[in-house]
Amino acid sequence: MRFLPGQEVEIASKEEGFLGSYYAAIIVTYIENEFYLVQYKELLKEDESGPLREVVQGVDIRPTPPAKSFPMAAGFTVLDRVDALYNDGWWTGMITGKEGSRFVVHFEDSGEELAFSDSEMRMHLEWINRNWIATTRRRILLPQKDS
Structure with missing residues (x-):
């Protein structure tokens, strides 16, 4: 999948302690060989002078999940799998x-x-x-009682 300049995406972190988290970014440009220059929305440069820009591989990029395609009709409940916004990123x-x-x-x-x-x-x-799959509720199998 080719991402386009200006497209909002999320970037998977590869840093130790941050694995499994995703950070909002915008595609700045396609470089070559499935590498992109991205600019993060919330992450800042070390000197905090502006948004962090970074070159990332295409395999570490996904589109922003749809906000309304998979509504939680009854709200959240115990055992739901969720992404929580923590330390400027989404954590599962x-x-x-x-x-x-x-x-x-x-x-x-x-x-x-x-x-x-x-x-x-x-x-x-x-x-x-290239599809969003809902995996919200964890299925728990309870042991069957012997009759």
């Missing part, structure tokens, strides 16, 4: 509980549990074969 986790109006999200990679409002979360979608 599972809702494990509620604290007042906030949802507790467990992040498997780090083992952390943090609380988020519903406005800081979105339904988790996977970008597979």
Whole structure:
């Protein structure tokens, strides 16, 4: 898939401690051999003088997930897989509980549990074969009782 200049995308982090997170960016230009120059929306240069620009491989880029194509009709609930906005990026986790109006999200990679409002979360979608696939609810199989 070729991304176009000006297109809003998300970039997968390859840095240790940030694996599995995605950061909003805009395609600046296609370079060659499936490399792109991108400009991050939230990440800044080290000296904080402006938005960070970086060359990334096409395999680390995905389109921005659709906001309204997969609505959460009943809202979020325990065991939903969600992306939570944390440290300027989207991190995948599972809702494990509620604290007042906030949802507790467990992040498997780090083992952390943090609380988020519903406005800081979105339904988790996977970008597979150029399609967004909903994988929100984890299926739990309970053992059958012997009759």
